[in-house]
Amino acid sequence: MAHGGGTKAIVAALAANLGIAVTKFIAYLLTHSSSMLAESVHSLADSGNQALLLLGGRRARRAADARHPFGYGRERYVYAFIVSIVLFTLGGVFALYEAWHKWEDPHPIDAWQWVPVVVLVAAIVMEGFSFRTAIHEANPLRGSQSWTQFIRRAKAPELPVVLLEDFGALVGLVLALGGVSMTLVTDDGRWDAAGTACIGVLLVIIAIVLALETKSLLLGESATEQDVDAIEAALVGEGVRSLIHLRTLHLGPEELLVAAKIEMAPTATAAEIAAAIDAAEQRVRAAVPIATAIYLEPDLRHKAVEPRSAG
Template sequence: MQNTSHDAAGGGSTPAAPALSAGGTRTGSQKVIYAAIAANLGIAAAKFIVAAVTGSASMVAEGIHSAVDTGNELLLLLGERRGARPADRRHPFGYGKSLYFWALIVALSVFSLGGGLSIYHGIAALRSPPPLEDPLWNYVVLGVAALFEGYSWNVSRKALNAVRRPGTSLWQTVRASKDAAVFTVFIEDSAALLGLVIAAAGIALGHYCSNPYFDPAASIVIGLLLVGAAFTLARETGGLLVGESIDREQLAALRALFARERALDSVASLRTMQLGPDEVLLAASVQFRRGMPIDEVEQAIARLQSAIAAEHPAIRHVYFDAAALRAALH
């Protein structure tokens, strides 16, 4: 358990009330990842087998998609484990951002391997489309894949719903989420389910119209879908990696907390940075009442720290502007 500290004029630190454990949240995130790995591994093998039998270009694209997703989930699991390492001398704020780094690698993987290979394979198949074969096994595998992907998607959806605020949509919850493991799996699985629909439509239209070009065209559309998903993931994880703040509602609640402290004259700024899914740094620039005795200043800081720990347990590090503390003592 990590103590909260403040930057005083002398550079010391004062322990605050301990932050609540986030172990339950991280366990939930890992459950989402394991569910996605199990689903995608089996689906990828089935898709490639059927693609080899039927020659379907869209099934090859779907197989590539599921194989890439399996690798991506393993990278997220690596990020989870590296991010859980305790702080040390070289990383005094811990390794929480490791998850954001690996989630960004996942986004690049979806773009290059998932989207790029699917588009390339579709274009190659358009130049020389394979003959139409009996689509029965394609439909069987797509149906089974939809069940597995739907299960994995539902696990990630439940994890998002657990932190979803009343009146907000699921997409707004994804945008507000700081847990890259959960929203990455959700976005990947959402793209996977849409890809299955596109693949099925391409195969069905090809056989209905006796036109072999619909199937490779579906492969290209799937690739473009994955490129869009990759850009979405890169935008979300990139913002977290470079130091995204907590959202406006949380910041407003934090300002209200400081406003309740009678020892403060004003609050100039509250700057926050997400250090990991459940870890936030707060730098508070405040003005204490002038002429306060040092013991009253310390008591006010202790009250603020205790209130922050109780109402915002993710805020593990609190630093107060040393200039404001010096001003209060003169």
């Protein structure tokens, strides 16, 4: 299974969000719509998030050194976690504050009434293109998994982040369009505030999901079931009788640590054991190319002692 970072999807989302953020903010200045302000801040936060994901991917490519002998692959997880915090604060919490402020002091959209509708429809089209790009990038990696399974199991955080951000942006735009439209029809600014509140709740939920999933990656996740099965099958072969136990840990999306205890023949010489270990490592790397660090401990399988019968 590939573990791509979806750079094309990140760049597409960044370009779309920068253009959308500027357009929404101009619409807010003209109409003073709280939904437009919340959406412009949301798009600006998303743009910053995509920049963070690109920065994390670049820093993760640094070579291993004495202080970090396993490399910097987990930097991608760190920056993805920062993204969830930015989305929660700048996106969700700000939108909820703006909704409360507008509800306390509601006012209709008196000028440039057509502007927010046109801007939101155009934003839906641009965001839809970004979402389509993310889906196209994710489909080869997703395979037969459902979207929920893909987001929960993906080891590369970038695509799940972009997918959730784009999905949240599209739903948020529809909510904003509903709030603005009802405000224009009824001349009641509380519809605008309600749309803004719904956007805030949506972004908070997405941010929490991202934080929980990224936290799991930061703590250290094992290899996927498919990779574990492939490693177990590859370890047993010439000179290796059986697998006693296996531990795996993702050092980064494309870097996997493999530690295993393997059973050797009781009569094997040191040279035969060394040759068997080298061959096993080659088989594992051929089966799972992201297995960059492999540590194998030769051992003998000890029979369990039969308990004595009472009496």
